[in-house]
Amino acid sequence: MLDDTDRRLLRILQARPDLPTAELAREVGLTAATCWRRVTRLTEEGVIRGQRAIIDWRALGYGVEVSLRFTLDKTQRGAFDEFMAAAREVPEVHEIQTFLGKVDVRLNILARDMPHYQEIYRRRILALPHIADIEALMLVATVKSDLALPL
Structure with a gap:
């Protein structure tokens, strides 16, 4: 405590x-x-898990963040695990979250610009296995992003 x-x-x-x-x-x-x-x-005790530098991705030349929501075709055994393993291999994916409900997985993608994002989407994202549906949400503005907990 x-x-x-x-x-x-x-x-x-x-x-x-x-x-x-x-x-x-x-x-x-x-x-x-x-x-x-x-x-x-x-x-x-695992309360403090580590310390890290928080890097502003825009300062490094990345101008586009897209959140992709996936519904997976789960009719094949192992579909979820195969999708996750393949998604982990995409270097531009900086966050992966899983959900219960209509959306199974959310990937956050960072790209330098729209042509770079289109290349990532066509070559890497559409090649991921077991996709039934994709919804893309492009980040317009971050209104609040607080990593600190209210202690």
Whole structure:
């Protein structure tokens, strides 16, 4: 169970994951050793799964994000697993989600521009196995994208 100090640690780490332990400890009001032990415990318990850089894909020249929703033809045994394995091999797919309901899978695709997206779609996406239906949603604007949890 998390206490108030753990929640403070997590709030600060979400905002500034590269903060040195000594500075984190100072902000939370702990000694560096106690802070390090708490962060280690939270990591070992799986609350903190890692730290990573969040890269703005637009800054790297990608201008198009498309969300593709797939309904799969599940009449063949193994269709879902075969589709997932093939989708993982498409480098431009940066997120895969599965659902219960009419939509089985959602893939998020990043492309440099529309011609690049069309190439990905024609050569890689349409080659994926067991597709019964595809719906494409092109990203127009991101209104809110918050990776931090409300702690």
